Amino acid sequence: MPSILSQPGTTPPAASPKAPLLSVRNLCLEFHKDGKVLSAVENVSFDIAAGETLCLVGESGSGKSVTALSIAQLLPAPPARYPSGEILLNGRDVLRMSKTELRQIRGGVVSYVFQEPSASLNPVFPVGRQILESLHLHRPDAAKDGEVIRLLKLVGIPAPDSRLKDYPHQMSGGMQQRVMIAMALASQPKLLIADEPTTALDVTIQAQIIELLRELKQRLGMSILLITHNLGIVSDIADRVAVMYAGQMVESGPANELLTRPLHPYTRALMNSVPQLGSNADRLTAIGGNVPQLGAFPSGCRFHPRCPKAQPECSRQEPEWKEVELGRWGGASPGGPGGAPPPGGGAGGGERAGVDHHYPPR
């Protein structure tokens, strides 16, 4: 089985079969506040190919949103700072772009849809006018009612020519989220980032919005980064899945493989905490404890205080991000199969009992 060696600090991203539209490499993000430096994201790497949907999952506070907001540099800086890493969009590093270039990619190449449509829509303007404004900004030649109606139709709003005069409060939550998606599509983005777009909606509407995103991806050929802590919706839409915990990536891979055969104990624990249709299990297994706070990440493997498989080594040795199977990436011991020798020398290349026991899984 091929195994790509990775050296600490030069971790290649999770491989994707097509050329990546977005390639995040070893991204580190810190918040500088009151004289303190809090590391929020550490050495995160992933790719999204053109036309591909990547789902980013993990519990609340694991760093999904700050990673996504970093892609178009939407976090206020300060307090945000990027000590190292790259965010390559079509091969250009966003972290080194001028303000003018950043303005061009925001809402142009990359568009966002957030959790609460009612908080993002302006209550005092009709929805059609708000979509028109987005068109004026990004595609002035297309800024006409006809294009607004086409976009509303595209996102499944019935009778769009009459609904464009509606104010947000005249629409249901699901309709408002469709309007937000129409606004995001107005610029014909290459990458749509949807951060918990269904969390504020009831379950049937959630399913409709996920179905809409899937259809739009197929019709428009755009890439999607979908952030959710709900693994239940991931199998419906993801090509690939990446799992974050405490500011680090712990596992990524093709959705069908990762969801049927999760390698990392954290991914398995997340999956066990999701209700499965048709399952005979009497109760769900909650993950004990909480995601650690910024500035209080445990030593070694950050998951060790909550991990049912933890061994004494886990609190001392930080797993290294590497390709553990073809196309599948995860944190494993530097001394394990396919890994580089541990920093400072020592016994590399052989399986270290205890730390590596989830790669390969038993």
Ligand SMILES: Nc1ncnc2c1ncn2[C@@H]1O[C@H](COP(=O)(O)OP(=O)(O)OP(=O)(O)O)[C@@H](O)[C@H]1O
């Ligand atoms: N502007 C900021 N300044 C300081 N800390 C921040 C800032 N924004 C986010 N954080 C912290 O960064 C960590 C990661 O936050 P993030 O919002 O990315 O989590 P998340 O995985 O998206 O969680 P959720 O599922 O609840 O949305 C959290 O501890 C959060 O408090």
Ligand code: SF4
């Ligand atoms: S390194 Fe140890 S604590 Fe971390 S996930 Fe693997 S077994 Fe659990």
Ligand SMILES: [Mg+2]
């Ligand atoms: Mg979030």
